[in-house]
Amino acid sequence: MSGRMVAAFRSGPLAVRSFRLLAGGQFTSTIGDYCYAVALPWLVLSNGGSAILLGTVLACYGIPRTVLLPAGGVLADKIGSRTVMLAADAGRCILVAVLAVLAARHTSSLAALGPIAALIGAGEGLFIPASFSIMPSLLDGDRLAAGNAISTAAVQVGSLLGPALGGVLVATTGASTWPFAIDAVSFAVSALTLLMIPARPASGSVAAVAIGTDEGVEADGGETAGGPAGGETLGVLALLRRSRALQVILVVVIAANLAGGGMDGVALPSLAHARFGAAGYGALLACFAAGSVLGTLATARTGGLRRPMIFVSLVFLIDATALALTPYLGGEAGAAAALFAAGAANGLGNVTAFTVLQKWTPPGVLGRVMGVLMLCAFGTFPLSVVVTGVLVRHIGPVLFFPIAGGLVAAAILGGLTQREFRTFGEVDETPSAGEAGASVAAAETRTMG
DSSP, rough: OOHHHHHHHHHSSGGHHHHHHHHHHHHHHHHHHHHHHHHHHHHTTTOOOHHHHHHHHHHHHHHHHHHHHHHHHHHHHHHHHHHHHHHHHHHHHHHHHHHHHHHHTTTOOOOHHHHHHHHHHHHHHHHHHHHHHOOOOHHHHHOOOOOOHHHHHHHHHHHHHHHHHHHHHHHHHSSSSHHHHHHHHHHHHHHHHHHOOOSSSOOHHHHHHHHHHHHHHHHTTTOOOOTTTTGOOOOOHOOOOOOOOOHHHHHHHHHHHHHHHHIIIIHHHHHHEEEEEHHHHHHHHHHHHHHHHHHHGGGGGTOOOOOOHHHHHHHHHHHHHHHHGGGGGGSSSHHHHHHHHHHHHHHHHHHHHHHHHHHSHHHHHEEEEEEHHHHHHTTHHHHHHHHHHHHHHHOOHHHHHHHHHHHHHHHHHHHHSHHHHHHHHHHTOOHHHOHHHHHHHHHSSSSOO
């Protein structure tokens, strides 16, 4: 067994130094992010703030994140994914350090938290498309799927450790200061690892090979790797006009995230605050993360799927069902079990589709494709958290879970009524790069944000 592990290390993505740096930096940053995920709601709720205030602060974060997603995609294509990620991490390191100071002073007003949350959201808006498009510049096609699995698993292990650490720190210190401080340090570590990665695509990587192919084809006046001539500048709006599948998928993404964003950002911390305490909330997030790790590792067996959209849809229906049942399964243990199942389904669905996107989308437009797709995935977040804050205040967090889970399921089932959605990405099809990117947008119907 050890011999196989050594061979896998020597020939797999872990043999690539830049990949190891990226995975290590993102692992560290994720631990900090989930400390932040515990610290921010507790800073608001424990200093006299309401669910509406929490929802408003999250909206301040979500609006600039949404607005800047397309810009992040353009910048990733123009100046490089690694450069964009580095700048975003450096800026967020400073901003979260300021939050640590505010937490030490027990400051939780909208005037103090709103602008900082907005700037952090702006940084993430720039970061997200770049983070989804950097891997093909590091690895070749044979290593890409394994690299996605390892990188995502590392991030999800970080999301398993981070909530537990954040919950313990809040519970023992009675404040959010230390979780914010840890998040700031984690951004600094991530920025340092990115600084050590070369700016140009690695020789033999998916991006380097595709760029060389594109240049050769264009010199002959023919078609680019992405489809028709001028594929480099072909916009997602043009793809939307031509592709019925893309139209349906984007509607599914928007509807599902409208229901799911507020559930994660407002309803779950409100439920935990009322029933389980800070340590319990951290444990619930850790259980979701543990399930996500399991689901991510299971993607190694999904490479031969004949109808990937059917598979991904069924997986996310399981996710929706588990979330709907979260408050009704017998206290903290039952809620933890439900979130574990939801995390497993979420990880399995997301990573199964993500590798398809990276392989099928030309590197020259991958950032922009991801920017627009993430705009659909995250664009409903500000409205979702505000509406959820109002509903949670009037009906309580418990009743919100079946409502949100039902809406997510309805979005998926609505997509399944369309033949183009059901058959999209079948193994005997040769979809265009734009349609391949759309399949992942449907897969990412709900994220932990």
